[in-house]
Amino acid sequence: MSVLNGKKILLGVSGGIAAYKTASLVRLFIKAGAHVQVIMTPASKDFVTPLTLSTLSRKPVFSSFYNEDDQEAEWNNHVELGLWADLMLVAPATANTMSKMTNGNCDNLLIATYLSAKCPVYVAPAMDLDMYKHPSTIASFTALQKFGNTIIPAESGELASGLSGEGRMAEPENIVAFIESDLESKLPLKGKKFLITAGPTYEAIDPVRFIGNHSSGKMGFDIASSAANLGAEVVLVSGPTHFKTNHPSILLIPVVSAQEMYKACHAHFSQMDVVIAAAAVADYRPKTVATQKIKKSADNFVIELEKTKDILLSLGEIKKNQFLIGFALETENEIENAKLKIQKKNLDLIVLNSLQDEGAGFKKATNKVTFIDKDFNIEPMELKPKEEVADDILNKIKAYFHD
Structure with a gap:
């Protein structure tokens, strides 16, 4: 392109x-x-x-x-x-x-x-x-x-x-x-390497069913496109989504599960300058995956779950010079929970979403975010198309490298 x-x-x-x-x-x-x-x-x-x-x-x-x-x-x-x-x-x-x-x-x-x-x-x-x-x-x-x-x-x-x-x-x-x-x-991010995650993860119950979420992947793909247009080389690790990219500076790695996303992120992390975790990764997965389709028989059906590996936490623990950005989707105590996540996961910036805001969240063309940096400076933004939110995120990154 x-x-x-x-x-x-x-x-x-x-x-x-x-x-x-x-x-x-x-x-x-x-x-x-x-x-x-x-x-x-x-x-x-x-x-x-x-x-x-x-x-x-x-x-x-x-x-x-x-x-x-x-x-x-x-x-x-x-x-x-x-x-x-x-x-x-x-x-x-x-x-x-x-x-x-x-x-x-x-x-x-x-x-x-x-x-x-x-x-x-x-x-x-x-x-x-x-x-x-x-x-x-x-x-x-x-x-x-x-x-x-x-x-x-x-x-x-x-x-x-x-x-x-x-x-x-x-x-x-x-x-x-x-x-x-x-x-x-003259591109401001020429030579910079980005790792971006996008979309949901699907955690298998049996060969037919899975645990997932409503993330479309649009936010992550928009961020990847914006970064590539500014000269960055992008590795985009995406869960199942209908979005595609043909940008020559974007390497798309499709994954399904949280474990696959974890492996892909760790395989590329050490070479990256910027990492943006925009994916909605499942927190839990079935402890046992049935090899055959589970038949509908009992009135009640219990699935035992186990925690998935926290990708962002694991990257924060081994971070060196990478600029690490996380997303937080909250429904209550948004600012406090976001600040805790910054500290716990060693983030440089968090992009906070609230499901309380109309027009924000999954499967929407728009988003309303609040930026909070590692010094707890808070910058609320107005409701915007996700493409413009992606540009706002990239502006933060440009400022980081050129200040």
């Missing part, structure tokens, strides 16, 4: 012959899973049609502040466009457009949007050799980089003038690879 998956990309197209390459560029971004909004300068429409880029991006293309053919249409809000994007790419970036970007010469929608953008901006220059080497162009490069923009170096090759040399816009494949590599290098 590309680091561009799910990213919102503004593609600014200016008026150079290399604009014809933007059709391939849009296709590659879409193939990587990105959402692409194209903004064209009026001059660029002489080289590639808005219809082509609109069809490939699956969005209308903007090239002016308002639709001249529809006087009642809303204006194309450059501020909203600039805030919408996760990144902006100007390709091709002509000498004229770069000069406008440098000096704030805001005479078209592309420049207005660039000046409003809060996201990283990439610039892919395209011009003839002498223009590329001109001092004014070099000054534009220097100024744009001082502004925090990233220049994607032009390539050498045959130019529109018939000359051969530097100034040719990087090929679409190389532009995409450059941006992917740059984004990956």
